[in-house]
Amino acid sequence: MKKPLREFDDLDHELIDSLVRILSTMLQIKGKVIVADREQMISLYYSHLSKKEQEKELVELDYIFGSTFPEDRVMYLNPRLCKRSYQSLIETTIHELLHIKYPTYTEDQIQKLERSLTGRYDYIIKKDLPKSGKEMRTCKVINFD
Numbered sequence: 001m002k003k004p005l006r007e008f009d010d011l012d013h014e015l016i017d018s019l020v021r022i023l024s025t026m027l028q029i030k031g032k033v034i035v036a037d038r039e040q041m042i043s044l045y046y047s048h049l050s051k052k053e054q055e056k057e058l059v060e061l062d063y064i065f066g067s068t069f070p071e072d073r074v075m076y077l078n079p080r081l082c083k084r085s086y087q088s089l090i091e092t093t094i095h096e097l098l099h100i101k102y103p104t105y106t107e108d109q110i111q112k113l114e115r116s117l118t119g120r121y122d123y124i125i126k127k128d129l130p131k132s133g134k135e136m137r138t139c140k141v142i143n144f145d
C-alpha cells in the first residue's frame with residue numbers, strides 16, 4: 001500500500017487556486033472555499049481518532065478523487081489522481097464545489113448537475129462510503145474506459 005507520495009507543486013496550486021476561485025464565482029458560492037491537503041484534513045477532521053483509524057482515513061484519502069465538508073467550505077483534492085490529470089482535476093473541483101453550493105443535495109443530484117455543467121456522461125460516481133465521526137461526502141469517480 002505504501003506508494004511514493006505524489007504532491008501538488010507550486011504550479012498545480014496556482015492552477016487549483018484559479019480554478020476554485022473562478023468556478024466558485026461562476027457557481028455564485030458565497031465565501032471563500034479552502035482546499036486542504038491530506039495532513040490538514042487529518043488535523044481538521046480526524047484528530048479525535050486513534051492512530052489506527054487515522055491511518056485508515058489516510059488510505060482512503062489516497063483512494064478517492066476528492067471530498068468536501070460543505071458546511072466548512074473545505075474541500076480535498078487527491079494529488080495522486082488529480083495532479084497533471086486536468087480532466088480529473090477540473091471535474092472533481094466542479095463536483096466538490098457543487099456539494100458546497102448545494103449541501104443538502106444527494107450524490108445523484110450532484111452527479112446530474114455535474115454532468116450538465118461538464119457535458120461528460122461517460123463515467124459514474126460511486127456513492128458515499130459509511131463514515132465514522134463527522135459527516136463527510138466522499139466521491140469516487142469510476143471511469144468506463
Ligand SMILES: [Zn+2]
Pocket residue numbers: 095099107110137138139
Ligand atoms: Zn460527491
